[in-house]
Amino acid sequence: MAAAQFSAADVLPREDRFIERLRSLLVEGRELSADILDARTIPLYVSLSSSTPAGERTFLVPNGFTLRLKGYRPHIRPANINSDTIVGGAGVWAPGSAYTILKSGDLQDRLLAYAMNCRIGFKSTFNELDYFDGGVMPLSNVGTFMGEGAKTFVGPNIIRGGTLLRLKASLKDSTAAISAAEYGIVLVGALVPENLR
């Protein structure tokens, strides 16, 4: 009796797909090389503040490679963690005192406030399509603040070499007394030489 063979027509359960892909990866790239298939993270973030409420950052996919973009993570990093607006004012809640949302709650609450105040757009110059079709995404929606968050595309986006990826970030409420911080995303994907499928 012939050995059981997996084929593209088979509908495989979750674990089998993972195993089959791993097997094909290891068989195809038996001499495992980072030059053949290499996963990477790519940062795209800018420094914003109430005086600099908008900015953009680009990444040029190297020629000769294809970027298989699968997902992204949020990036928020205060320039000065000791700054009053991210870490908060002195002492504890005082009866009758008023605190803005940027100065209330625990640090996770304040970080969420920073995320909610940022809007990001992400675009490819290859086809001029916006990865957030229709415009901008609140950074708070990118991360796990909102449950799982919208941080993974359903399937990998194939981006050819020479394509410029552009991230735009802006503060929704630029009048808020907010200290400087980096805002943006970290892309998760893999670079594959263009002569390989």
Added chain:
Amino acid sequence: MSAETTPPLHQIERLRSMLAETLGLSWIDFQFVQVPLYVTLNDVTTSDQVDHQVPADYDMLVFQIDPLLALNELGSATEEVQTATAGATGLGGARNRMLMKALNSKITLVDLDRKNVELLQMTDRQGGFDPTLCLASLMPMGGGGPIKFYDDEDLAPMILKRNTKIQLKAEWVQTAYGYGDTDIGIVLQALLIKAVGT
């Protein structure tokens, strides 16, 4: 094992049996591992690095990167002390201190054998910003989560060949906030597979 035999149901056993049949390797030639890479920072040691070498006979496929952060001096009377002041030194609670340090971090991972090429935070070298990783991006508490190079449909690991030397570096963005000893870094979730010719 004959072709008609139903493979073991456990995922790892199925993986090993299928790969062994295809590649002619033994089940002992595969090992799922976790690689903790971290340094201990505080107010004095504000930057440090640690090296790791992939085993000589195995290639490493990295599928996921998790954050690592632990406060070490919880009982010390002089460290991690909250005072009723503004700013980072006045921030209390373990989760607040942990998130504060994660937000105040810079992480890099390089391949020492490939001219220090960045394994994390690849850039096109146009410059203009600090491309280091912020640990909070990998933490649900910080709005992020582990970096995964796989899912049900896609499989694209980071590949580190046998004997490769890698280096993790961690540093604070801002310093002198009364930080006690803190272990900070990442954990690689990987598969070691016996290298060809060994």
